[in-house]
Amino acid sequence: MGKQTGFLEIGREVAKKRPVIERVNDWFEVYQDFPAAKVSEQGARCMDCGVPFCHTGCPLNNLIPDWNDLVYHNRWEEAIRQLHATNNFPEFTGRLCPAPCESACVLGINETPVSIKQVEKSIIDRAFAEGWIVPELPTLRTGKKVAVIGSGPAGLAAAQQLNRAGHTVTVIERDNRLGGLLRYGIPDFKMEKHHIDRRIEQLKAEGILFKLNTNIGKDVEFSDLRKQFDSILLAIGAEQHRDVNVPGRQLKGIHYAMEYLPQSNRAVAGDTVEGQITATGKHVIIIGGGDTGADCLGTATRQGAKSIHQFMIHQRPPDERAESTPWPLWPVMYREEPAHEENGQREFAVATTSFSGDENDNVKKLHGVRVGPSPRFEPVPESEFAYDADLVLIAIGFAGVHRPGLIEKTGARLDARGSIVTDENYKTSLDGIYAAGDSRRGASLIVWAIAEGRRAARSIDEHLMGSTQLPN
Numbered sequence: 397m398g399k400q401t402g403f404l405e406i407g408r409e410v411a412k413k414r415p416v417i418e419r420v421n422d423w424f425e426v427y428q429d430f431p432a433a434k435v436s437e438q439g440a441r442c443m444d445c446g447v448p449f450c451h452t453g454c455p456l457n458n459l460i461p462d463w464n465d466l467v468y469h470n471r472w473e474e475a476i477r478q479l480h481a482t483n484n485f486p487e488f489t490g491r492l493c494p495a496p497c498e499s500a501c502v503l504g505i506n507e508t509p510v511s512i513k514q515v516e517k518s519i520i521d522r523a524f525a526e527g528w529i530v531p532e533l534p535t536l537r538t539g540k541k542v543a544v545i546g547s548g549p550a551g552l553a554a555a556q557q558l559n560r561a562g563h564t565v566t567v568i569e570r571d572n573r574l575g576g577l578l579r580y581g582i583p584d585f586k587m588e589k590h591h592i593d594r595r596i597e598q599l600k601a602e603g604i605l606f607k608l609n610t611n612i613g614k615d616v617e618f619s620d621l622r623k624q625f626d627s628i629l630l631a632i633g634a635e636q637h638r639d640v641n642v643p644g645r646q647l648k649g650i651h652y653a654m655e656y657l658p659q660s661n662r663a664v665a666g667d668t669v670e671g672q673i674t675a676t677g678k679h680v681i682i683i684g685g686g687d688t689g690a691d692c693l694g695t696a697t698r699q700g701a702k703s704i705h706q707f708m709i710h711q712r713p714p715d716e717r718a719e720s721t722p723w724p725l726w727p728v729m730y731r732e733e734p735a736h737e738e739n740g741q742r743e744f745a746v747a748t749t750s751f752s753g754d755e756n757d758n759v760k761k762l763h764g765v766r767v768g769p770s771p772r773f774e775p776v777p778e779s780e781f782a783y784d785a786d787l788v789l790i791a792i793g794f795a796g797v798h799r800p801g802l803i804e805k806t807g808a809r810l811d812a813r814g815s816i817v818t819d820e821n822y823k824t825s826l827d828g829i830y831a832a833g834d835s836r837r838g839a840s841l842i843v844w845a846i847a848e849g850r851r852a853a854r855s856i857d858e859h860l861m862g863s864t865q866l867p868n
Contacts, residue, residue: 398442402440425491455847493841499725542628547571547574547575552575630816636794648759659673714729746766815837
């Protein structure tokens with residue numbers, strides 16, 4: 397694969413980031429374009445490793461060595477066909493996926509891994525630029541109708557697969573725009589929204605129907621949908637917030653990250669957001685150290701926060717792969733997002749103990765304590781502290797599907813984690829009703845959402861037709 401000696405001759409490269417002083421003053425994507433010649437060089441680094449563990453690192457089982465080799469030989473149009481064979485939306489994963497494939501790369505055992513994510517992004521961007529992405533209509537219609545509830549990556553992937561199998565697919569979305577958390581959770585500096593828009597245009601041209609501003613249980617009853625459609629897929633995400641239950645939590649100015657980020661995205665899109673939560677001129681504290689916390693950090697920076705602190709309860713991870721997560725596992729190690737280069741102070745091994753406010757019940761301080769390692773997180777004696785806080789953003793994850801809400805209307809069974817219970821074929825406890833993505837497996841990666849949408853579509857097609865030719 398690639399050039400036989402490429403990994404010995406060529407070092408790893410990825411796209412450079414725009415200067416911090418420039419990018420914090422706009423909402424455009426952080427990374428610059430990567431020259432095609434450089435992409436081919438990175439494809440050349442792919443080894444003839446015998447067993448491509450990158451396949452197993454990727455939930456989509458992407459054919460990574462194949463399109464690395466094609467790019468190296470300048471066969472870009474063939475490369476996009478190989479990429480699309482397993483991944484409906486590489487423009488999303490190429491920007492947003494943390495690339496577990498790279499952690500499983502054989503070259504990564506003792507060298508820097510192949511720049512798989514960069515190659516993937518470059519292939520799809522060139523394919524759109526060259527006009528190779530065109531609608532693919534089914535050759536015949538089956539007469540079966542499927543409703544997909546939710547237009548995030550799981551729902552859209554399932555819709556495209558089911559439509560290509562010949563079913564008439566309607567995607568139902570409660571918001572005013574399509575994309576789910578891609579649209580209203582991911583800031584534009586990580587992925588500009590025109591990438592969603594151009595893909596939606598393709599899906600519409602392929603015959604998929606979309607219903608916006610439609611809230612199940614208010615605008616239409618779930619029982620009526622069951623009568624109208626032969627099968628239904630629940631791709632409703634996992635939006636039940638985890639909370640910080642400490643004294644003072646009721647004070648004004650303390651919000652969930654997913655209250656704050658969607659409002660920012662709507663404002664960037666040109667919408668008027670009444671009473672928008674903003675960080676402008678405020679002391680901001682972000683509780684939570686994951687991707688969502690980093691998204692809050694980058695957003696608060698661009699809104700002109702006075703100061704930003706980000707707290708994590710866990711100890712600082714090691715700079716190199718932890719021994720507990722050997723290759724090819726996803727490594728526990730210290731990571732920095734572009735947002736961390738721009739602003740803010742990260743603090744590890746910190747627990748929030750309470751909030752205090754002013755006479756108008758506005759939050760003014762966060763009180764915390766340093767803690768020892770998990771799982772006990774024992775407080776360190778005499779390590780209490782207090783920081784100024786005008787805006788506190790809680791970004792400590794999710795606990796399954798939103799409750800109360802649509803899930804109660806369906807009657808589908810939930811597990812102890814708040815996720816929809818399905819069998820191995822993605823079928824829920826209700827006949828003809830399936831679930832995929834975060835709503836089924838819990839909050840996870842975009843690459844898992846697409847993979848689940850594809851696999852659920854295959855199961856639905858088999859349920860409707862008795863057999864299926866859809867790939868996983």
